[in-house]
Amino acid sequence: PMAGEPRIPPSLQRWGLKAEEKTLDFEFEVLGAQFNRRGRYTLRLSVENPLLHGPTAGVLLRIGRGTAVPASTGTTDTVEQSHLDEVCSFQRRKFTFTLPRGFCKNDRNHDVRLRIEALHSPRSPARKRKVGEAFFAIYPRPPQPRTKPPAGR
Structure with missing residues (x-):
């Protein structure tokens, strides 16, 4: 590929199939999270194309071992950060997004990304920010990513 063009994994090239x-x-699993302040927090995960506005039609989401439903956004359960040095674990932590045929195209208009938002959840769930x-x-x-060789060599 030319510089700046996406690389197709060899497994897809071998079969002549394009993404x-x-x-x-x-599939994305949240192993843990640590927040800067004490409080109650939820994570919201969304699959999106930043270049196309509107819903992501055809995307399915399965959380844990649940049933896949038409959605491109899901949330973890709410955890309590009691001490600033603790790492919080979630019960709802495994998210599988099924991206429909044609959702990932090898052009500049079909970039796909995962957005993770940290939401502070006061006692009232309607007031998350x-x-x-x-x-x-x-x-x-x-x-x-490039790795930096250890200093001193």
Whole structure:
């Protein structure tokens, strides 16, 4: 591929299939989270295409071993951060997004990413507010990050 173009994994090249011709499962498991302040928190995970506005039609979401439902957003359970040095674990932590055929295309208009939002949850669930977010590329996959050799060599 040319510089800046996405690389198709060898497993897809071997069979002559392109990602856009396949239904793809993207699985993400939240192993733990640590927050900067004490309180109750929930994480909201969403699969999205930042270049296309509107719903992500055809995406299915399965949380844990549950049934897949038409959705591109799901939430963890709410955890309590009591001490600033603790890592919180979630019961609802495994999210499998099924991306329909054609959702991931090898062009500049079909980038797919995972957005994770940290929501502070006071006692009233209706008053959740976003206190942080992170984005992870799903497709095209970015190249592996460069590692910095140990200092002193």
